[in-house]
Amino acid sequence: MIYEHIKPLIFKLDPECAHNLVECSLRSLNTIFPGALSFLANRFIIQDESLSQNLLGLQFSNPVGLAGGFDKNATMIRPLSALGFGFLEFGTFTPKAQEGNEKPRVFRLVKQESIQNAMGFNNKGSKEIYSNLIKIYPFILPLGANIGKNKNSENALEDYFILLKEFKDLCDYFIINISSPNTKNLRSLQNHSFLNDLLSEAKKITQKPILIKIAPDLEIPLAIDLCKKAIEKGANGFIIANTSTDYSLLDNGRTFGGISGKLIQEKSSKFFKELAKELFSHTLLISCGGIDSGREAYERIKNGAHLIQVFTALIYKGPSLVRNINQELLTLLREDGFMHISEAVGVNIK
Numbered sequence: 001m002i003y004e005h006i007k008p009l010i011f012k013l014d015p016e017c018a019h020n021l022v023e024c025s026l027r028s029l030n031t032i033f034p035g036a037l038s039f040l041a042n043r044f045i046i047q048d049e050s051l052s053q054n055l056l057g058l059q060f061s062n063p064v065g066l067a068g069g070f071d072k073n074a075t076m077i078r079p080l081s082a083l084g085f086g087f088l089e090f091g092t093f094t095p096k097a098q099e100g101n102e103k104p105r106v107f108r109l110v111k112q113e114s115i116q117n118a119m120g121f122n123n124k125g126s127k128e129i130y131s132n133l134i135k136i137y138p139f140i141l142p143l144g145a146n147i148g149k150n151k152n153s154e155n156a157l158e159d160y161f162i163l164l165k166e167f168k169d170l171c172d173y174f175i176i177n178i179s180s181p182n183t184k185n186l187r188s189l190q191n192h193s194f195l196n197d198l199l200s201e202a203k204k205i206t207q208k209p210i211l212i213k214i215a216p217d218l219e220i221p222l223a224i225d226l227c228k229k230a231i232e233k234g235a236n237g238f239i240i241a242n243t244s245t246d247y248s249l250l251d252n253g254r255t256f257g258g259i260s261g262k263l264i265q266e267k268s269s270k271f272f273k274e275l276a277k278e279l280f281s282h283t284l285l286i287s288c289g290g291i292d293s294g295r296e297a298y299e300r301i302k303n304g305a306h307l308i309q310v311f312t313a314l315i316y317k318g319p320s321l322v323r324n325i326n327q328e329l330l331t332l333l334r335e336d337g338f339m340h341i342s343e344a345v346g347v348n349i350k
Helices: 002-010 015-032 036-044 077-081 126-133 156-167 192-205 220-232 262-279 294-302 312-317 321-335
Strands: 053-055 058-060 064-066 087-093 106-109 114-117 143-147 173-177 210-214 237-240 258-261 284-288 307-310
Touching (some): 015 077, 036 077, 036 321, 064 321, 077 087, 087 126, 114 262, 114 312, 126 156, 143 156, 156 173, 173 192, 192 220, 210 220, 237 262, 258 262, 258 312, 262 284, 262 294, 307 312, 312 321
Parallel strands (some): 064 087, 064 307, 173 210, 210 237
Antiparallel strands (some): 053 058, 106 114, 114 258
16 A cells, blocks of 8 residues: 555656665665564565475575565565565676666556566676675575676677676576566577587586576467477476567557566466476476466466466565465465465366
8 A cells, every 4th residue: 555655656657766775775774674684584585484485496486576676686585575565586787887878768558557677687787786785695585697698799609607606606597587677688598509508518517507587579380499499408497488578568659678567467477387388398398478366377387387476566566466376376276276386287288
């Protein structure tokens, strides 16, 4: 209720300014108001064993995670954990700091509860992110390092290898981001040759699980084939999917950047469902894209998602989102006669 009152004020700010304000507020929350994080945790964390899963050798207290892009520089991990997430990702970040694309580059699509962004992996670089992480890791929740290449890098593979080496002891799993539409030619790395070379060397560098984040705009047969080949080379799972470049969903004339939120909910759901039919029994699947409720999360879970991620819905629905999703999941599980979430995972395709 409080968020609904302050949201109109936040939405009067430029989206990036608003995000920076939220970041600053979260980072300073416990300093200004001692005990604030404990208060939030008591309000938002749902503790129920029926939502807990052990996956990839990691304990997830619930299936709701934060997608990459919200906490690019790993500055908000502690306060974000108080909002009830089961796992968190930081990044996408690159070896060298970079400003990203020209502004304005983020646009709210308020009526559609969506975002169009062309950020371009803006981040402070691995050195500063390393400094932030070494203060808190190991952490109470599984932490994923979402890594990418620098915009002007001449050797994309080397960028990923650098980050794998530097952060193999400061995260619980890696996400290889080769699907953002906002770094030129990045999506062209979604091919067998690149993934083969990357995974072959990555498995020599680290034993931490490696997940691949793919684009929802790939043709489904191509996406399935790409994922199956990646599994053969050692990929431990997939995040399905990133933002979309399906500009036919828009009415604003902007044909750049990636679309996230409610506008891509149906597209992301269908894309995930088709891939999960082929991949579910072989690997870990995380569904992402337009998830804004427990019912939507539950549908993805029944279609094969072991975990789900949110981002844009957090902007529109506020900090109670994760709690509400988990509460609704518990209700839906009981309505269907399931004692544990693992019974529901993939039930539509088992």
